[in-house]
Amino acid sequence: MKKSILAYALISTGFLSTATLVHAEAYNPDSDAAGVYVGGNYGYLRVDGDDEFDDDKDAYQLFLGYSLNEYIAVEGSYVDFGDYGNSVASAETDGYTLGLKLGLPVTNNIEIYAKGGQLWYETDYSVLGVDGNEDDTGLFAGVGVSYHLDKNWAVKVDYTVYDNDLDVDSADSDSDFSTDMKYASVGLEYKF
DSSP: HHHHHHHHHHHHHHHHHHHHHHHHHHHHHHHHHSSEEEEEEEEEEEESSTOOOOOEEEEEEEEEEEESHHHHHHEEEEEEEEEEEOEEEEEEEEEEEEEEEEEESSSSEEEEEEEEEEEEEEEEEEEEEEEEEEEEEEEEEEEEEEEEESSEEEEEEEEEEEEEEEOOTTTTTTTEEEEEEEEEEEEEEEEE
């Protein structure tokens, strides 16, 4: 009987210690929001453009940011948009972004946010058999939701639209087109 009571006491103490540890690591937006964070997203990319330049692909993004507080962060990223296009025109694009992220804590664990800023990108293309390379800039805007698992880890769902133009001087006068890249993704973020 004494062994059963001792075993029960040890097991109960272990559960209480674990519960206390988990509770001590919970995310608090007032005290844990500020600081450096890193992460990555992987998701579905929809490329919409002029002249039926439409395609669906997957893409990934790596990001680094600094939160000033629970409301404002500065974030930079690398985005690989992958290959997209059709038999007439195809392209491969990757780029870098820098922008602001404005967040609003809904609960201690859930945050909604909007972001926007500048995109610098490089596109390798082939239009009507003419190959080339184009460096340009564009804008991006997006919205998302973060769920904080604890004070360091968060899971994110994000939707971002990147706007860019591709001017192909060497093919023909109808080869200039504009694309909107719509990126829906799921990601993981780690805050230091």
